[in-house]
Amino acid sequence: MNACVDLRSDTVTRPTAAMYEAMQRAPVGDDTYGEDPTVNALQARIAGMLGFEAAMFVSSGTQANLCAVLAHCGRGDEYIVGQMAHCYRWEAGGAAMFGGVQPQPLEHAEDGSLPLAAIAEAIKPDNEHFAVTRLLALENTLGGRCLPDAYLSAATVLARQHGLSTHLDGARLFNAATADAAASPKAAARRIAGHFDSVSVCFSKGLGAPVGSALCGSAAFIARARRVRKAAGGAMRQAGVLAAAALHALDHHVERLAEDHQLARLLYEGVCDRPGVRAQAPQTNIVFLDLVERGQDTARALQQHLQARGILVSMLYGQLRLVTHRDVDEAGVLRVLDALREFLRR
Numbered sequence: 001m002n003a004c005v006d007l008r009s010d011t012v013t014r015p016t017a018a019m020y021e022a023m024q025r026a027p028v029g030d031d032t033y034g035e036d037p038t039v040n041a042l043q044a045r046i047a048g049m050l051g052f053e054a055a056m057f058v059s060s061g062t063q064a065n066l067c068a069v070l071a072h073c074g075r076g077d078e079y080i081v082g083q084m085a086h087c088y089r090w091e092a093g094g095a096a097m098f099g100g101v102q103p104q105p106l107e108h109a110e111d112g113s114l115p116l117a118a119i120a121e122a123i124k125p126d127n128e129h130f131a132v133t134r135l136l137a138l139e140n141t142l143g144g145r146c147l148p149d150a151y152l153s154a155a156t157v158l159a160r161q162h163g164l165s166t167h168l169d170g171a172r173l174f175n176a177a178t179a180d181a182a183a184s185p186k187a188a189a190r191r192i193a194g195h196f197d198s199v200s201v202c203f204s205k206g207l208g209a210p211v212g213s214a215l216c217g218s219a220a221f222i223a224r225a226r227r228v229r230k231a232a233g234g235a236m237r238q239a240g241v242l243a244a245a246a247l248h249a250l251d252h253h254v255e256r257l258a259e260d261h262q263l264a265r266l267l268y269e270g271v272c273d274r275p276g277v278r279a280q281a282p283q284t285n286i287v288f289l290d291l292v293e294r295g296q297d298t299a300r301a302l303q304q305h306l307q308a309r310g311i312l313v314s315m316l317y318g319q320l321r322l323v324t325h326r327d328v329d330e331a332g333v334l335r336v337l338d339a340l341r342e343f344l345r346r
């Protein structure tokens with residue numbers, strides 16, 4: 001049996017030998033005193049790359065979003081967010097649990113955006129009956145889909161006109177940027193981030209670092225976010241060993257995200273014409289397969305069929321999710337396609 005092909009998520013990527021070397025070489029200090037040179041270098045690097053004054057290194061994307069929402073909003077305030085957004089649905093209610101911040105979730109349009117009219121309608125007037133609406137939080141990519149630049153511009157302008165702050169959950173910002181054929185990934189990431197007051201980015205997904213995310217914003221915003229991080233128990237010490245992995249990822253793993261996108265495309269093209277399979281062409285590194293026409297339990301049966309052949313995929317909302325990343329190569333994807341076709345022939 002070959003090694004397992006793990007398509008459950010791009011979080012499963014392992015550090016490369018070169019990344020381990022960078023971690024071992026990293027100069028470190030006590031980051032809670034602001035004295036870890038590698039953390040400081042990473043924070044300056046990502047802030048500069050995305051066009052912000054300051055950045056803060058944190059242990060996870062969830063913590064980056066928590067610090068962002070609590071630095072933008074006070075108790076009893078609310079943030080407008082998508083029903084399927086990570087910082088509403090997938091973060092254990094942290095903003096409410098720790099910050100007393102109320103989400104105002106909105107349904108997504110077909111393309112993953114939040115309709116401008118729905119945002120405008122959800123912003124509460126200044127009236128003692130209502131929570132104060134403080135923040136619009138968007139996500140890019142969302143389920144692997146990219147929000148168009150014109151939409152990001154219009155939505156953030158609308159938010160600003162109503163005095164709201166804006167946050168982007170950019171866990172996969174560099175995947176969104178890679179999908180933008182008009183610019184280099186780093187230039188595109190900067191342009192996308194430029195619409196927002198704050199942006200979070202994950203190093204631990206497609207970028208392949210073992211741990212870590214960054215939150216970027218103004219110096220005053222990051223100072224508030226650092227207090228939240230401290231209260232959440234997230235201030236670290238010799239975190240430079242982790243920051244070194246993130247720096248290595250920014251140097252060596254951004255441009256190669258295009259390969260993940262090509263492999264996702266190969267997966268999609270290999271199965272999209274099979275009877276009973278509904279799939280949308282992937283814009284980045286995530287393929288969803290909807291098998292409802294073949295009956296309720298088909299997705300579960302296919303997941304088990306794949307697992308028996310050493311292939312792991314996720315089940316989300318009754319669909320199979322296949323995520324490509326740097327630890328899966330073309331041979332792995334071809335193996336997955338063989339196993340998928342074998343099942344779908346039935």
Ligand SMILES: *Cc1c(COP(=O)(O)O)cnc(C)c1O
Nearest residue numbers: 060061062063086139169171202
């Ligand atoms: C993965 C992810 C996060 C953060 O996840 P952690 O596991 O906490 O690092 C946040 N937002 C989105 C959109 C994500 O995909």
